[in-house]
Amino acid sequence: MLYLSAHPALDHHDTGAGHPERPERVPAALAGIRRAGLADALVELVPRSATRAELELVHDPSYLVLLEDFCEAGGGRLDADTVASDGSWAAALRAVGGALEAVKALTASDDGTAFVAHRPPGHHATADQAMGFCLLNTVAVAAAWLAERGERVLVLDWDVHHGNGTQAIFWDDPRVLYVSTHQSPLYPGTGSVEATGGPAAPGLTVNLPVPPGATGDVLQYAYEEIVLPAAASFSPTWVLVSSGFDAHRDDPLAHLALSAGDFADLARLATEVAPHGRLAFVMEGGYDLQAISMSAGAVASVALGGKYRPEPATSGGPGRQVVENARKVRDALGFGA
Secondary structure, eight states: OOOEEEEGGGGOOOTTTTTTSOTTTHHHHHHHHHHTTGGGGEEEEOOOOOOHHHHHSSOHHHHHHHHHHHHTTOOOOOOOOOOOOOOOOOHHHHHHHHHHHHHHHHHHSSSSEEOOOOSOTTTTSSSSSOOBBSSSOHHHHHHHHHTTTTOOEEEEOSSSHHHHHHHHHHTTTTTTEEEEESSSOOOOOOOOTTTOTTTTTOOOOEEEEEOOOOHHHHHHHIIIIIIIIHHHHOOOSSEEEEEOOTTOOOTTTOOOBBBBHHHHHHHHHHHHHHHHTTTEEEEEEOOOHHHHHHHHHHHHHTTTTTOOOOSOOOOSOHHHHHHHHHHHHHHTTOOOO
């Protein structure tokens, strides 16, 4: 079964005309899941808002007050790219609440997987700052909620942008292994191979920056050479995926060259490292609607053991040497497999 949290009719996060992070993104993902033939497997979750106590697992209380007040006053620009409206606070609360209900549903059933399709995305949000279209860090709250209950959480982030917020939140937390594959150079400019975690969590941040034009075989090679061994060493009891689809070759904001077939391959690798019934995919970025639709359908299908693949995998792009160099850097720092 696929536990699905997605409530576009309740989405009143208005980013304004022409903004790439627009409401149509979620219906595009849902359409892709339907085209993958998964309707009979869906269990739709009831929407609910995250509580203040849940948010404070990762966010500063003063920041939450400021953000709520900002939205209630009508919103506006939080930075050059990040916009909030009077409906954004409620939408962000439901995004976090949706992720929490997904992990709770999986915990109760011990079966299936989950797909959380809400907006705004979250992985750039730090403990005390909104940025990069993100207001609250959805995956981070869910990971912290699990960690508080004794779980060891692997966060796989394959959004094309580095999840600087998630990295910062768990930088020194030995309960969470954070892994990011991302285009470099690109916003927000963080995520170097040498950034490997704080003194209490050495090696538990794994950054794998790849160059523009990298294809799916490069990311798969990175997973096989570095990510899977790191995951095996960490032995996660849960896997949460920051599932951005902006590494797709058609995305207007970045320059990687993945296809929906490549996201299917990444999802397969995620299922290999996740214990049974302990895997949830949470939407992050992705700004071409057709790419979102195809990729979401492929990921959800593979997560349930299906074979829906609307595009073939890609290969031949640059970046393999970068991955090899990253492995050497981690080996030299003592964090090899």
